Every structure is written in C-alpha cells, then in structure tokens.
Amino acid sequence: MTQSIIILIFALLLPMKLLASNKSVPYEIPRTQVVQLTQAGTERTYELVIQLPENYSAQKQHPVLYYTDMTWHIEMLASAAYFLMEDTILVGISWQTNMPAPLLKEEGAHVSRYRDYSFAPSTKPESQAKYQFGGANAHIDFIRNQVKPYIAQHYRVKPGSDSYFGYSLGGLFGAYTLLTRPDTFNNYLLGSPSVWRLTQLLEVPNQTNAKAKTHVYLSYGSLEDKLSPHVKGLFNFLKSTNNPQLDIELAEIEGTHQTAAPLTGVRAIKWLSERTAQGATL
DSSP, X not given: OHHHXXXXXXXXXXXXXXXXXXXXXXXXXXXXXXXXXXXXXXXXXXXXEEEOOTTOOTTSOEEEEEESSHHHHHHHHHHHHHHHOTTOEEEEEOOOTTOOHHHHHHHOTTTTHHHHTOOSOOSSHHHHHHHOOOOXXXXXXXXXXXXXXXXXXXXXXXXXXXXXXXXXXXXXXXXXXXXXXXXXXXXXXXXXXXXXXXXXXXXSOOOTTOSXXXXXXXXXXXXXXXXXXXXXXXXXXXXXXXXXXXXXXXXXXSSOTTTTHHHHHHHHHHHHXXXXXXXXXX
C-alpha cells in the first residue's frame, strides 16, 4: 500500500516538475554587451548595445557600424553583418531610457527620437513644447564626444572605418550629420531619410567639402511617391558639390516606407561590404 501511494504521488507531481523545467528564460545574443551612458550636462541616459564579431580579436583592428533606432534595427543589421561584414563591431544607440513616464505611456519608448534626430524646431508651439524638436546637434555631440570615445577606449577599432546606418528619421539625422559634420563617420547608409524639409536642410552650414573620403548610400522605397523627390533632391545636391572625395549611390528599394525597411538594411550592408572588398576606406 505504501509503495502504491508513493508511486501515485510521484505521478501527480511529475507534470508539475516537467512544467517547471520548461520555464522560459530570456535569450541573450552571443558576444553582445549593454552599456549605459549619461549624456554630459544632462540627465539623459542611453544604452549602447555592442555586438562583437565572431572573430573578434584584441590583436586585430575592426571596423565599426553605428546605428540609431537600435530596438528596430538590431536583428536585421546583426544578421546582415554576420554574413556580409564578419569583422565589424556593431554599436546600436538606444532611445533615451529615462524619458518622463507620462510621455512614454502616451507616445511609446521611441519618443526621444523626435528630439534627437531632428535638426529644426517645430513651427507649432504645442508640438515644440511637448517633443523639443531640433536636438540633432546635441545628439551628434553625444556620439562624437562620448559614444565613439568609449568604443575606441574599450575595443580594437580600425581608424577611418566608422559607418552609420539610419532609416527614416534616423536617416534624416544621418543626412544632417553628413552636411554639418561629415567627419563624424566615414560611411553613411541613409535609408528613406525623412528629408521633407529639404530646402531648410540644405540651408544649414554645409561642410561637405571635407578632404576625407566619404561614402554615402541613399535609398528610397519604390512606392514612396511623396518622399522620393526629396531624397533625389538631396542626392542631386550632394552630386552638385563636385567633391571628388564624396562617393554617392542612390538606390530604389522595392516597397513602401514600411515594407522597404528590412531590404534597405540588407542592401546597404551589402553595398558597404563591396566597398570593403574593393579596398575603399571603411
């Protein structure tokens, strides 16, 4: 009788044990580190998601690809880089992590991008007070003075090998950086940049006469009928500078602003990998 009771208890407890053993655990991406930085002079905090290549070595120098909108692009760029740019360190820059709770609840975790990736204030007082548009210069300073020095100090990076990927509003941020402080990166991958205020953008102090070789990949979606003329206008403007140090590509990607995004990332990384294979500065 005692043996039968023990067997019955074990049988009853077995499903609970199996259930406990199947408890899900968070997945961590291999060779990935998360670092928190606070922007100098402010209380704004950001996370850097740093992914090292499989062949990372302290005895070897590695190119670096920086990108904004980290949450949206991390998987796409990590996969593309794994197959096409296997030596590259990826550095994703998050949105501000400590935004006011009411604004986060109302707009979402990405709300700081409206401020950080835009170069001009809004003409609407209420929108300006809420989102603080026009903070691109401060974000460029943060990347130049804190993000890049941190990466250079802690990892083996290849000089003259910094690239940037941005899509949509992140692409606008990249375009503004290219026009005002092009030496921030050596290569710019700008997918469907939100250059709606193109005339105003082209009026900013233009520094594209920099001497260093700069590679620029511009793209737009084939169904982006309203945005594409603005992107083409930016391309034409950059070409009109007749700067021999400026290597520019304009590509049309199949799809709308939303559906073209994944393919844009892959095509941009492929383009950049081909520049590497050709021995171009990377």
